[in-house]
Amino acid sequence: MSVHFVGGGPGAADLLTVRATRLLAAADVVLYPGTYLDPAVLEHCGPKARLVDTQHLDLDQITAELVAAARAGEQVVRLTSGDPSLYSALHEQTRRLDAAGVGWQVTPGVPAYAAAAALVGRELTVPEVAQSVVLTRTRARSTSMGAGESLTAFAATGATLVLHLAITRVRELMAELADVVGADCPVVVVHRASQPEELVLRGSVGSIADLVEDAGLRQAALILVGRALADDAAAGESFLYSPARHRA
Structure with missing residues (x-):
């Protein structure tokens, strides 16, 4: 079980890293910040991926989505705007995943x-x-x-x-x-x-x-x-x- 936190870059679909595009293409579930992300970024997702806009969800609701998908054996990507190292609530989310016994990894993005x-x-x-x-x-x-x-x-x-x-x-x-x-x-x-x-x-x-x-x-x-x-x-x-x- 693992959740991938992926930097979605500043918005342009061609400013994601190669690793990020591969993770999105393979993901079964993608949670993304609809307020800040250009919808074109989501074109890297596979046609069957379930897309969840997090702009109206609180942190516990987001975590519940991540944990449920990971425990179901699905490939999960949590997209952040820019790079996860800045103002992404990475610490809060990974702390909750640790408590739930769900692994996670981070892929940087263009800040x-x-x-x-x-x-x-x-x-x-x-x-x-x-x-x-x-x-x-x-x-x-x-x-x-x-x-x-x-x-x-x-x-x-x-x-x-x-x-x-x-x-x-x-x-x-x-x-x-x-x-x-x-x-x-x-x-x-x-x-x-x-x-x-x-x-x-x-x-x-x-x-x-x-x-x-x-x-x-x-x-x-x-x-x-x-x-x-x-x-x-x-x-x-x-x-x-x-x-x-x-x-x-």
């Missing part, structure tokens, strides 16, 4: 932030500008944040920020960041990267909230903040590729 960066053609770690990336979210009607995980503390490091699950609070969050990174700091918002409805908004800490509200974005969008996103970033060059570096 949404990587697809967003690719779409806008930006490296998030630019020499002498930013060498770190912070993947985080904010708290509204969601799980509490850990002690010390404040947005302004992360911003003060100069790292490129990638904010998940935060689009409905963009104005409030930009107001928090303005005093730390400056109102002119570049911001890019990417809605449904790689999917047919994809949308890119480019602005600054001071202007992006108006753009988001005008576009009516309420979900499935990432907010990227940082000087590395600037078109004219005064970047240095990587020592890794420098002609001055000794190569044995």
Whole structure:
């Protein structure tokens, strides 16, 4: 008995890994997040697969589906959006599967932030500008944040920020960041990267909230903040590729 947690990537059907497509093709049961996943991804499933949209199910109901299918000897895939290592409730689900005596494995996927960066053609770690990336979210009607995980503390490091699950609070969050990174700091918002409805908004800490509200974005969008996103970033060059570096 085994459940496969599979990263469904950012949405495009051709951005799944080869392993992911093979698992989907062989699956008898596939649970998927209908809110975030492009339906085209499900075209990798076999014609007889039973498809379960989890957007209206709670964690215990999802687990019950996984356990029942695994105990029936069926091949089970639990699709996640992006990569299972980020905001996928992997820990909660696998803990329940362990308690039920059901095995599980994880197949990574292309994370949404990587697809967003690719779409806008930006490296998030630019020499002498930013060498770190912070993947985080904010708290509204969601799980509490850990002690010390404040947005302004992360911003003060100069790292490129990638904010998940935060689009409905963009104005409030930009107001928090303005005093730390400056109102002119570049911001890019990417809605449904790689999917047919994809949308890119480019602005600054001071202007992006108006753009988001005008576009009516309420979900499935990432907010990227940082000087590395600037078109004219005064970047240095990587020592890794420098002609001055000794190569044995």
